[in-house]
Amino acid sequence: KTSHFCITVLFILFLSPVAILAQEDSVFRVVCWNVENLFDTRHDSLKQDEDFLPASLRRWHDERYKEKLANVAHVIATTAEWHIPALVGLCEVENEKVMSDLTQHSPLKEYGYRYVITDSPDIRGMDVALLYRCDRFKLLDYQPLRIRSIDETSRPTRDILHVTGLLINGDTLDVFVCHFPSRLEGVKK
Known part of the structure; x- marks a missing residue:
């Protein structure tokens, strides 16, 4: 009886990783997060990013940038416990450099995330991006969707990011990453 019990336990232990892997394939997590001013420390002369420079009042220097x-990366990696998100929509990212640093120079590198990002006309340089895991989502196409101003007094805003890809089961998925402007002046009566 003892040997039968040991064989059963070994059999269960041997199959557990297979069950976990099978479960991983059936779970497709999508996360969207406003990361609130994920800016690098370099000045972009075409944007109003002065608040996020080393000499600014915020004292946005390399150490603070790397910490952010x-x-x-830590929040994304731990958001879904055992199932790392397949897609992560990010709002308020500054540029390609920020996304490259996030995917190549942070703990997210081990998950193989790639990204697409808009280059919006937003005056502060705010963009939206999508992180995707290549083993879970095959990028087919992406395009920014420009939002036209309602009138001449409206400031340019962030684009909407439209991404199309294939899931591992062959289904096509369209994703829209949006970050609409807040009402800075409140509601007009």
């Missing part, structure tokens, strides 16, 4: 990248 590490914190964002």
